[in-house]
Amino acid sequence: MTHIGRCLTAKGVKPIVKYQHAFKNTYLYGSFSPIDGDSFVYEIEGTTSEIFYKYLLEFSKHKPTELKVIIIDNAGFHSLKDYKIPVNIKLIRIPPYSPELNPAEKIWAYIKQSYKNKVFENLDNVKKWLHNYVKENLTENTIMGITHTNLYNKNYKACFEF
Numbered sequence: 001m002t003h004i005g006r007c008l009t010a011k012g013v014k015p016i017v018k019y020q021h022a023f024k025n026t027y028l029y030g031s032f033s034p035i036d037g038d039s040f041v042y043e044i045e046g047t048t049s050e051i052f053y054k055y056l057l058e059f060s061k062h063k064p065t066e067l068k069v070i071i072i073d074n075a076g077f078h079s080l081k082d083y084k085i086p087v088n089i090k091l092i093r094i095p096p097y098s099p100e101l102n103p104a105e106k107i108w109a110y111i112k113q114s115y116k117n118k119v120f121e122n123l124d125n126v127k128k129w130l131h132n133y134v135k136e137n138l139t140e141n142t143i144m145g146i147t148h149t150n151l152y153n154k155n156y157k158a159c160f161e162f
Helices: 049-061 103-115 123-137 140-147 150-159
Strands: 027-032 039-044 068-072 089-093
Touching (some): 103 123
Antiparallel strands (some): 027 039
16 A cells, blocks of 8 residues: 655645555564664564564574564564463563554654655565665664664663673
């Protein structure tokens, strides 16, 4: 679906933007570090607990000796009571209606800004655009700049001060 955003036009002229509405979608799962800008992004078609669990299994293999702390909200597919979470992953559930506490939400907003006013012929073109956008634009410096918050960075540094 085309997400309509602001654009420049002459004063008094209503902007004309191509619009497309289709009922096909894909999802990006991602984890982004405000500490060092590292990221792990996983694209798949669906939002179920099983898919989220598969994401966690794949993420646990990314830098396997590193402890990963993942901030999650109360989405139904984040319910993993029937699954064994990998030992190098810890989940922290944030309170309802507080997306500002999740660094990933800031990244999704950043991606959505670039996605506005675009029309794609098919879902494959959307996926290609997403893959290229993530690869080319989500550098470590960009991720740290977007997700930086004293809430996490200050507490992380405090853990390593002696």
